[in-house]
Amino acid sequence: MADILNITGLGRLEIIETYVYYDQPVLFSCQSAAGHLYLVVATDKNDERETWLYVGVSAERLNLIRSGAIDLHDAFAEPEDGFLLQEIIPYDDQIQPRMEPIQPDQISEDMLPVPGECLDLEIEALSMLSDAEEIAKSSRN
Numbered sequence: 001m002a003d004i005l006n007i008t009g010l011g012r013l014e015i016i017e018t019y020v021y022y023d024q025p026v027l028f029s030c031q032s033a034a035g036h037l038y039l040v041v042a043t044d045k046n047d048e049r050e051t052w053l054y055v056g057v058s059a060e061r062l063n064l065i066r067s068g069a070i071d072l073h074d075a076f077a078e079p080e081d082g083f084l085l086q087e088i089i090p091y092d093d094q095i096q097p098r099m100e101p102i103q104p105d106q107i108s109e110d111m112l113p114v115p116g117e118c119l120d121l122e123i124e125a126l127s128m129l130s131d132a133e134e135i136a137k138s139s140r141n
Contacts, residue, residue: 014031015030016031029062029066039054040054048090049088049089053084055076056085074115084103085102
């Protein structure tokens with residue numbers, strides 16, 4: 001996985017921060033070319049495919065997740081938009097990856113981070129997120 005991802009249905013995504021890395025990023029935040037923010041986690045890997053969950057987040061919510069005010073389980077189990085995206089990437093190059101919207105109640109608990117597991121970054125809110133939020137607010141006025 002590179003710092004720039006091309007995801008079916010989401011387009012080009014740039015990784016903002018990697019929170020957990022194991023041979024590749026497995027928990028990270030990213031942003032689309034259009035400015036949409038996502039928190040992403042690897043949920044399943046077997047001999048045939050990898051499965052990933054993407055949850056759209058606002059800049060404010062991402063900063064709350066980063067600070068530990070919202071745990072990782074709830075970040076995925078209680079999405080702001082009411083749904084998540086599940087990406088299934090087969091290892092067989094003949095089969096196309098697929099992205100599908102799913103409801104939180106369609107996700108088994110073993111696919112989610114453990115309840116109470118939090119990020120606790122001792123750094124300021126991402127300034128680019130704060131700036132993006134301010135720009136969005138001023139463009140509405």
